[in-house]
Amino acid sequence: MFEGTARRLGLGRVHHIALVVRDLDDALPLWRDVLGLPVEGVLPVASDGVRIAFLSVGESKVELV
Numbered sequence: 001m002f003e004g005t006a007r008r009l010g011l012g013r014v015h016h017i018a019l020v021v022r023d024l025d026d027a028l029p030l031w032r033d034v035l036g037l038p039v040e041g042v043l044p045v046a047s048d049g050v051r052i053a054f055l056s057v058g059e060s061k062v063e064l065v
Helices: 002-009 024-034
Strands: 016-019 039-045 050-057 060-064
Touching (some): 024 039
Parallel strands (some): 016 060
């Protein structure tokens, strides 16, 4: 049902979703070890003074900020 609605609205697949977490080092074990999502990379964002992590979910990504 969703695929038909998405097509009618001209929507493609979800590239990624971003979730803000309190502490990246505390959050990563849940997403990586418990949920089994592979980590594609952890990158510093110097301008914001934070690090972000990208994890794979099929063809989409979860971005932990």
